[in-house]
Amino acid sequence: MISSKKMDRISNLPEALISHILSFLPTEESALTSVLSKKWRYLFAYRPNLDFDGSFSLKCGHGVEPDCVTPWILNVLERGVSDLDLHVTLAGLCLPSKMFMSKSLERLRIESENVIGIDMEDVFLPKLKTLHINKVMLGKGGDFFEKVTSGCHVLEELILIHVYSDFWIRSVSSKPLKRLILSCIDCDKNPHSVSFDTPNVVYLEYSDFVAGKYPKVKFDSLVEASVDLAMTSEQHEHASYEHSVGDVTDFLMGIRSVQTLFASANTLEVLTFCCDHIPVFHNMFSLTIQTCKSGWESLPALLKKCPNLETLVFDGLSHTYTIKCEDVDGCLCKFSGEVPTCLSSSPVKVLQITGFGEAGVETETELIKYFLETMPQLEQLIIYYDTLFDDDVIELSSELKRFPTKASPSCEIQVIFGDPSS
Template identity: 30%
Template sequence: MAKSNTKSIKLSPEKDAAVDRISNLPESLLCHILSFLPTKDSIATSILSSRWKLLWTLVPKLDLESHTIDTSPDDDDEDIRIAHIVSRVLAQQECGELQTFRLQWYLGLDGSHISHLDSWFRTAAARKVKELDLDILLDDNDFDTESLVLPPSFFSCRTLVVLKLTGDIDIDNFALSFHFPSLKILHLKYILAMTIINSQENSFLSSLSGCPVLEDLSFTAIYFVGEYRICVPTLKRLSIREDQMDCEDRCVYKLEINAPALEYFNFRGDLRDIKFHEKLDNLVQANVELSMCEDEHIEFYREWLLKLFTALNNVKFLSFVPYGTEWHSIANIYPSAFQNLVQLEFKVVDCNWHLLGDLLQKAPNLESLVISKGYDFIPSNLCWKEPKYEPEYLSSLTSFYYRGFKGLNDEVEFVKYILKEARVLKTATIQVYKGESKESVLEKLLMFPRRSTTCLLRVE
């Protein structure tokens, strides 16, 4: 970390003049500018002039990363040295209330470090910290400590509005005792997924009643296993992501959600049992990425999909990405019309064209359609088939975008169909796959009839 000394440095006349101009700004504005910098860079500005010497101590934000803090090359224990630097920075920081405390720790941990963390959290809590962002990645060689158990002082941050936890962190030990009365945003990423998502009474997610005003919950795991139970009446945004979607190593899980105020829902993972306990009357946007492979639960797939799309029925903006090999065996998964749906994004592959066709028929008020073409080369006899009846569901479509056009027969027939039937279409944009000729694609598309006389056709 840059040392906060007072020695002067020689700047060019232009840079010196710029520093003078900036230094004349009000102190509150200077602190605001410094708040956008990592703390080590903010401290480094102390060498610019005498006025800047202690200015960084007034910035209501601490952003510290262990791997960017400079230490002496002859330090015997680098992580102990870094811990002392962090403690010193916290001690010198003089602002009243602390807006943000962000700490990335990519080193080992022992008893002394836990003591430091306890002290840092106490200091942050005393300064009424609003946002806490903790990212812990333990050293691979640190076999004595598998995860960080947060000290009791962590759970005394009653002023927290935003809490983000990432990495090797264990929070279940205090699941029944924590209370964050002001917390509105909670993001959990890769923190002991095996324990936070089970049905034990002391699991963290089962104790979210300690967050009475929570509005935004996000958690990401390598893979899902066990039971997820989320009951948050105030929740408006929910994001659940599984990073490892692999047909070779699929796990069983169950997800139960009671969040009647939900406005935004994002899910990425293997298809399993997802149940909403309340109707989502306020839902505006849903992004769903589902992976489906043949396994012993295939007989339940259609039931699970019906249950999921019934819950999402009131959505206005929907993104649906079906991955996997078994979609060709599933049909009629949409229970009723999506009357409020105005924008649809869909990723199509050879085995799910029928899912797109069925969904379009359920969206009578659709205004914007975005299609992305996937090329996973799943063997399938399915293809785009033009409906045999009048497609009234395209009567409101004004914008059409096709991403990854390669000129395959299904793609050509689908685009041709949209242009022929969308009566009020204003723009149709075709983004060609890399290496394909834009000129030849445009020449082919211009030959297709367009029902809308005002449709502008573009090829990118």
């Protein structure tokens, strides 16, 4: 009873006085008082002194007053925080532009479930090495990419996912940048111009619609890339084999030093209808192809331009018949009755199939047999079969091992249960 009365006396004190009392406690301990009652929930945040170990993480959801968030952020910025991690689910919140004006920040991460706004003006983050932004509206920020890279002199990792603004000229220019993830594929519209002057980037993930032009694409050090280039609905309407509806050749030229490439199904379609010619990828030793919804018309030309390819991965074997299947070098299937030259001269040693069976076991099995009898350098075939029955895996393995492979008689065949990514 005595303890309860003492607690009541403290709780009945003015909030300003309680915040002053909390200032004598370590920040972590004062934050624990937020569970005492509704009154105590946010009192610790109003204490006059906040001590951090250089990092600050804030998750804002239902029950948090939007007007409280900005003072919290400004407070930690003024105190020289080096690592700021914000996860916001509040609707209608506009974060302060001063987050992009800090001499101490080394890592900044802003994520939201609903799109939030930032009235960004200038960018000056001289120590920032990592910037991660997801679902943010930048208002009338102009060329945000150029602002960020010019204001972050030591930036090594840049991740921009679903970042909205009124810009259609995108320019990423940074010498220290090593890792770039850029996803701009929400709005069904072609950007006017996209440029990359990033000679030291070793890892790239890029999702976007085909740009009107690519004035500069410089990825001299690229090791691994995942490319998801897509056509707009308007381009789909006008797409034909006779006339291109766009041209990504300059972009491909800029990434031709890549060693490991993942190309989405959208990208295969773009290579068919929006590409003047495919450059030679001399350094590429591993290529992953995602197959779904579109034909394989661009695959023969792409494989021919990878003279040193060792590993070929099919993410699914969803083959769609098109008129090009009737041409010997118009597809990878055997509708033409002749072996495509990209298969008969293929340097590929390892063929990997993931998601086997999703497009039909019988059809996919015939395609795999076709690869076995036409690809001369195959040393290993690995199939990931995600089935509910172990007998399916054993049966497929036995069937393929009995198959009389002509081109690759010594190929080792493995059928593995499950998915390699799980």
